[in-house]
Every structure is written in C-alpha cells, then in structure tokens.
Amino acid sequence: MAKQIKTSIIIEASREKIWGILTDFENYTEWNxxxxxxxxxxxxxNRIKIKVQGMTFKPIVLTLNQNTELKWLGNLWFRGLFDGEHKFYLTDNGNGTTNFEQSENFSGILVKILTKSLEKxxxxxxxxxxxxxxxxxxxN
Structure with missing residues (x-):
C-alpha cells in the first residue's frame, strides 16, 4: 500500500533565500x-541524520538541485516495512514569491496501519x- 501527503505554501521570498534556510541545518532549532x-x-x-518528534532516522539523499529540489529516502528498520520518500520543491512564481511544496510518498507493509497518524x-x-x-x- 502507498500513501502520499502533499502540502504547499506561497512565500514572499526568493527561492535562493528559502533554499538557504532549508539547507542551514545548524539553525533548524531556531525556527523549525x-x-x-x-x-x-x-x-x-549520502546518509543524513534527521530527528523529528521523538524519532531519528538516517535517509539517503536522492536528489539535490540547488534552489529547487531536495529529496531523500528513509525507512523504518529495513526497506519495505515503512519507507518514506520526502521532497522539498521550490517554484519561482515570477512575481517575487516562491511556491514551497513539501511532500512524502510512503510505502511498505505498515502504511495501512499508520494511515490515520500520517493523515493527521x-x-x-x-x-x-x-x-x-x-x-x-x-x-529575516
């Protein structure tokens, strides 16, 4: 079973500025x-280490396109149990704003059990x- 969560927001800033914030990992505690x-x-x-709400995982970076896209693939314990392909995507709207999209495609045998938690x-x-x-x- 697969499940996708997708969110987006318009930000009144350039892709470059937003990208700088997203990739400045040392300062995440200040705002995120x-x-x-x-x-x-x-x-x-490369493997990176991510901590979210009481959980730590070490996904592999799949895509890194400067000022546009960052995507990684993580899993719970082993591949196929509960996998998540997370993506940040930035689109220049041509008017001084940027559309920031955050999405994740979940797959694996635990997705069905965790669907309500993912949705909420x-x-x-x-x-x-x-x-x-x-x-x-x-x-800023």
Missing part, C-alpha cells in the same frame, strides 16, 4: 518545530513547518 535537527553532508547518495500528525507537522519557514523567510 517539526524537524528538530538534520546533520550530515548534504550530497547525493504528519500532515499537520508539514503544514506547521511550512508556516514557520514562511515566517522565517519573510521576516
């Missing part, structure tokens, strides 16, 4: 209440982070 921390070298095929808690976490990113980008 959803992703508590990210560490490791941001490079395709994970989606709420994405939306809260989006708002916090907007606030940070528009006020």
């Amino acid at each position: 209440s959803f992703i508590k921390s990210i560490s490791g070298e941001l490079k395709v095929r 808690e994970t989606k709420n976490g994405f939306e809260k982070m989006n708002k916090e990113l907007k606030l940070r980008a528009e006020t």
